[in-house]
Amino acid sequence: MTAATESTVNGAIGQSPKRVEDDRFIRGMGNYVDxxxxxxxxxxAIYRSPFAHATINSIDTSRALAMPGVVACIxxxxxxxxxxxxxxxxxxDTQAVLATDKVRFQGQEVVCVIAKTSYQAEDALEGxxxxxxxxxxxxxxxxxxxxxxxxxxxxxxxxTDNHIFTWESGDAxxxxxxxxxxxxxxxxxxxxxxxxPAPMETCGAVADYNKATGKMTIHLTSQAPHAHRTLFAxxxxxxxQKLRIISPDVGGGFGNKxxxxxxxxxxxxxxxxxxxxxxxxxxxxxxxxxxxxxxxYHMEGELAATKDGKMLGLRANVLADHGAFNAQAxxxxxxxxxxxxxxxxYDLQAAHCKVDGVYTNKAPGGIAYRCSFRVTEAAYxxxxxxxxxxxxxxxxxxxxxxxNFIQPExxxxxxxxGWEYDSxxxxxxxxxxxxxxxxxxxxxxxxxxxxxxxxxxxxxxSFTEIVGAGMSKICDIAGLAMIDSAELRIHPTxxxxxxxxxQSQGQGHETTFAQIVANELGIPYTDIAVEHGDTDHTPxxxxxxxxxxxxxxxxxxxxxxxxxxxxxxxxxxxxxxxxPDDLEFDSGTFTVKGSPEKSKTIQECVxxxxxxxxxxxxxxxxxxxxxxxxxxxxxxxxxxxCVVDIDKGTGQVKVxxxxxxxxxxxxxNPMIVDGQIHGGLxxxxxxxxxxxxxxxxxxxxxxxxxxxxxIPTAVESxxxxxxxxxxxxxxxxxxxxxxxxxxxxxxxQAFVNAVVDALHPYGITNIxxxxxxxxxxxxxxxxxxxxx
Amino acid sequence: MSDKMxxxxxxxxxxxxxxxxxxxxxxxxxxxSLHLTGTHIGCDTTSCGACTVLLDGKPVKSCTILAVQANxxxxxxxxxxxxxxxxxxxQEGFKEEHGLHCGYCTPGMMMTVTALLEENPDPTEDEIRxxxxxxxxxxxxYVNIIKAVQYAAGKKEGAxx
Numbered sequence: 001m002t003a004a005t006e007s008t009v010n011g012a013i014g015q016s017p018k019r020v021e022d023d024r025f026i027r028g029m030g031n032y033v034d035x036x037x038x039x040x041x042x043x044x045a046i047y048r049s050p051f052a053h054a055t056i057n058s059i060d061t062s063r064a065l066a067m068p069g070v071v072a073c074i075x076x077x078x079x080x081x082x083x084x085x086x087x088x089x090x091x092x093d094t095q096a097v098l099a100t101d102k103v104r105f106q107g108q109e110v111v112c113v114i115a116k117t118s119y120q121a122e123d124a125l126e127g128x129x130x131x132x133x134x135x136x137x138x139x140x141x142x143x144x145x146x147x148x149x150x151x152x153x154x155x156x157x158x159x160t161d162n163h164i165f166t167w168e169s170g171d172a173x174x175x176x177x178x179x180x181x182x183x184x185x186x187x188x189x190x191x192x193x194x195x196x197p198a199p200m201e202t203c204g205a206v207a208d209y210n211k212a213t214g215k216m217t218i219h220l221t222s223q224a225p226h227a228h229r230t231l232f233a234x235x236x237x238x239x240x241q242k243l244r245i246i247s248p249d250v251g252g253g254f255g256n257k258x259x260x261x262x263x264x265x266x267x268x269x270x271x272x273x274x275x276x277x278x279x280x281x282x283x284x285x286x287x288x289x290x291x292x293x294x295x296x297y298h299m300e301g302e303l304a305a306t307k308d309g310k311m312l313g314l315r316a317n318v319l320a321d322h323g324a325f326n327a328q329a330x331x332x333x334x335x336x337x338x339x340x341x342x343x344x345x346y347d348l349q350a351a352h353c354k355v356d357g358v359y360t361n362k363a364p365g366g367i368a369y370r371c372s373f374r375v376t377e378a379a380y381x382x383x384x385x386x387x388x389x390x391x392x393x394x395x396x397x398x399x400x401x402x403x404n405f406i407q408p409e410x411x412x413x414x415x416x417x418g419w420e421y422d423s424x425x426x427x428x429x430x431x432x433x434x435x436x437x438x439x440x441x442x443x444x445x446x447x448x449x450x451x452x453x454x455x456x457x458x459x460x461x462s463f464t465e466i467v468g469a470g471m472s473k474i475c476d477i478a479g480l481a482m483i484d485s486a487e488l489r490i491h492p493t494x495x496x497x498x499x500x501x502x503q504s505q506g507q508g509h510e511t512t513f514a515q516i517v518a519n520e521l522g523i524p525y526t527d528i529a530v531e532h533g534d535t536d537h538t539p540x541x542x543x544x545x546x547x548x549x550x551x552x553x554x555x556x557x558x559x560x561x562x563x564x565x566x567x568x569x570x571x572x573x574x575x576x577x578x579x580p581d582d583l584e585f586d587s588g589t590f591t592v593k594g595s596p597e598k599s600k601t602i603q604e605c606v607x608x609x610x611x612x613x614x615x616x617x618x619x620x621x622x623x624x625x626x627x628x629x630x631x632x633x634x635x636x637x638x639x640x641x642c643v644v645d646i647d648k649g650t651g652q653v654k655v656x657x658x659x660x661x662x663x664x665x666x667x668x669n670p671m672i673v674d675g676q677i678h679g680g681l682x683x684x685x686x687x688x689x690x691x692x693x694x695x696x697x698x699x700x701x702x703x704x705x706x707x708x709x710x711i712p713t714a715v716e717s718x719x720x721x722x723x724x725x726x727x728x729x730x731x732x733x734x735x736x737x738x739x740x741x742x743x744x745x746x747x748x749q750a751f752v753n754a755v756v757d758a759l760h761p762y763g764i765t766n767i768x769x770x771x772x773x774x775x776x777x778x779x780x781x782x783x784x785x786x787x788x
Numbered sequence: 789m790s791d792k793m794x795x796x797x798x799x800x801x802x803x804x805x806x807x808x809x810x811x812x813x814x815x816x817x818x819x820x821s822l823h824l825t826g827t828h829i830g831c832d833t834t835s836c837g838a839c840t841v842l843l844d845g846k847p848v849k850s851c852t853i854l855a856v857q858a859n860x861x862x863x864x865x866x867x868x869x870x871x872x873x874x875x876x877x878x879q880e881g882f883k884e885e886h887g888l889h890c891g892y893c894t895p896g897m898m899m900t901v902t903a904l905l906e907e908n909p910d911p912t913e914d915e916i917r918x919x920x921x922x923x924x925x926x927x928x929x930y931v932n933i934i935k936a937v938q939y940a941a942g943k944k945e946g947a948x949x
Binding site: 025027029032035119199249251283284676705714717 | 920
């Protein structure tokens with residue numbers, strides 16, 4: 001890493017210029033998929049299964065076809081003829097595009113109706129007649145493994161159970177030995193429940209086939225437009241040079257817009273067959289009921305320790321509910337993502353985890369909701385176990401963590417499950433957090449309150465993330481190496497365009513990536529236009545998720561800018577008639593060493609690149625491209641402390657204070673970093689306190705709309721106190737690590753630990769999320785401590 | 789469906805006409821007939837407020853009003869916030885205080901805030917939180933939205949003084 005030098009250039013790294021993209025958003029001039037209106041455009045609506053598991057006897061679309069404006073009804077059988085009734089998932093499974101044999105979850109896609117208006121398409125859903133024979137339903141993943149359980153994936157040849165995979169990491173024998181010697185073993189059986197990213201913009205597509213040119217343009221709510229183009233080409237057999245994915249402004253993604261959904265595929269097929277643009281935009285209900293859910297991990301964790309609090313080993317057994325199709329989005333070689341980061345911030349002797357994936361009659365998914373591939377579940381498990389160990393041993397939760405942290409001199413640190421952490425200073429972040437929250441006073445206050453029968457808790461989370469995939473030797477998606485790219489072209493007047501393979505969904509890339517260029521080349525950030533999201537006009541990349549944009553695309557941007565800086569140096573040397581090595585570069589100007597009056601600005605060098613008097617051996621023009629394959633992951637970390645007061649009469653948990661100290665390495669735009677942390681913490685608060693998608697025994701989905709699936713409003717969202725710590729990544733070009741997901745990964749367990757800390761005097765060691773007032777009240781009542 | 793009806797309304801200060809089915813929701817008339825796509829749709833249950841517009845100065849969720857109910861009335865959308873004099877103080881506040889990330893909830897949020905400041909030029913933080921509680925934002929955690937409202941309130945007061 002070359003540390004980011006302090007540049008005085010407008011918008012250089014470390015400054016917080018206002019966001020460039022806001023100029024269109026605050027005027028209502030954003031361009032989201034649903035805003036695309038094309039001449040002759042048709043509208044698609046999807047008829048979905050009311051049953052969670054049922055055989056389809058027949059599908060009759062004749063009534064719908066006779067309804068006003070209806071152009072076509074597409075069934076699974078229609079797709080069979082085109083080889084599109086089933087599609088591969090990112091996890092190497094198959095998923096029904098439209099059901100042919102049976103339906104496997106409530107809300108599954110069965111028939112698509114294409115009509116002239118969206119109202120007509122919706123009307124015609126009433127005219128679809130499907131004859132079903134309901135089948136027994138599996139909702140509980142534990143029940144799914146019973147010998148007499150009905151087989152959900154009867155389409156898979158030879159499938160005789162509902163088991164998808166077993167994945168193990170770590171050394172089971174070494175872990176057993178460590179456990180055998182331990183004084184204390186803390187056990188925790190917990191469910192990280194099924195939740196949904198629920199971005200404010202739902203998923204959708206406008207497919208626009210041009211018969212004359214054979215070009216298929218798909219406007220798509222996509223976090224990974226290039227990968228999606230390749231997958232469309234592979235699955236649908238469309239020639240890739242005639243496929244263009246435009247992911248315009250995206251109204252939030254959080255992992256929800258990584259998979260390819262049946263609606264995208266059918267809208268594309270319909271446009272191809274009918275020859276007109278076809279729009280499909282899902283409703284909120286469709287979004288919550290059918291597109292990528294997250295988590296749903298049933299975890300049994302064990303933490304071995306000595307009686308004086310030395311943590312020795314970790315064991316985890318997970319039952320992962322993937323729904324009816326394994327449509328999770330993880331790198332191909334990682335069926336449980338990076339769950340084996342579960343040893344977290346602690347120096348353990350041994351660890352082992354085992355994850356079993358199963359099918360149930362629920363919506364497919366298991367996507368990485370604002371997290372790097374199951375890191376969230378892993379961080380939750382270890383941090384819950386550590387707080388319970390603190391309660392068991394009577395050692396203060398902060399002290400216990402400090403005793404067991406990986407120490408700064410141990411980096412690069414090899415974890416017992418095989419990861420090599422790049423850098424960290426966990427105690428430093430912890431100390432900043434303790435200071436900010438006023439920890440000693442709080443513990444005194446808690447003791448006084450307890451004496452008076454009041455219920456107050458303090459919860460910790462000292463998480464370590466693993467982000468920036470990255471590392472193509474171990475990470476690919478459908479065989480595509482997880483690289484990313486940047487193409488930089490500076491025009492003769494010194495202003496230019498940066499084109500990216502990553503794709504913003506609100507992160508502010510049009511500002512922050514221009515800042516990287518400003519830092520490296522000394523061109524003001526306002527002179528760099530950032531383009532992304534259009535596969536015809538940007539270099540290839542794997543997209544934005546898993547906090548990978550800055551670690552990969554950001555690195556590519558710095559490197560391509562450095563290549564061009566070297567070209568500029570050659571030009572400056574030519575213009576100043578000196579050797580390139582005699583030049584110093586600072587904030588956009590090359591100066592001859594020892595002769596400050598002899599200098600050339602970067603803009604003068606760029607102009608020189610387009611002039612006729614360049615030496616013959618120097619290529620004209622000023623542009624380059626870089627594809628970056630990260631050598632390692634990055635490991636952001638932090639300590640969060642949550643303080644809660646609980647109302648004994650109602651069970652209401654009031655978050656009094658929440659301190660978040662994040663270390664994401666070098667910060668490009670501190671304003672945007674803080675904004676990302678605010679948002680992620682609030683999502684973590686939603687996860688901990690209110691969000692849940694659940695099912696009754698017949699597989700009916702609860703949580704299929706915003707009346708039932710509660711996300712935080714301004715009224716209940718806490719205020720956040722942020723602190724900062726900076727340990728630059730040693731391998732990233734300017735020391736950044738990525739930040740978007742740390743707060744969602746790090747925060748849920750801090751809320752839960754605070755509530756368990758408040759209640760442990762009453763013998764409570766666990767409450768599963770979400771911590772609704774009703775649930776907490778019941779726990780209090782059962783412990784005999786509710787107010788009358 | 790039944791015969792279409794003409795809706796005449798003043799939209800962002802201009803007389804507009806649209807031919808719609810009686811069942812057409814106001815948000816669809818605004819987006820599809822008038823092509824003002826700054827007003828967004830985020831749910832089916834009047835929960836999210838992405839579709840908030842002002843009807844005779846009051847914030848309404850345009851997904852829960854029929855277009856025909858707006859006949860003869862004044863509609864204000866995000867596209868009308870900026871005037872010849874420049875951005876509104878609310879727009880300025882959202883940019884200055886980083887009150888938005890993806891921008892999807894922003895137009896509805898800004899319309900609610902515009903109405904709030906008309907009614908209550910100097911709201912407390914609690915009053916702001918309550919006023920925007922019908923507008924969901926998934927990105928910001930509301931912290932900077934509240935600052936944006938305070939910024940706008942301050943600017944407004946400064947301009948009035």
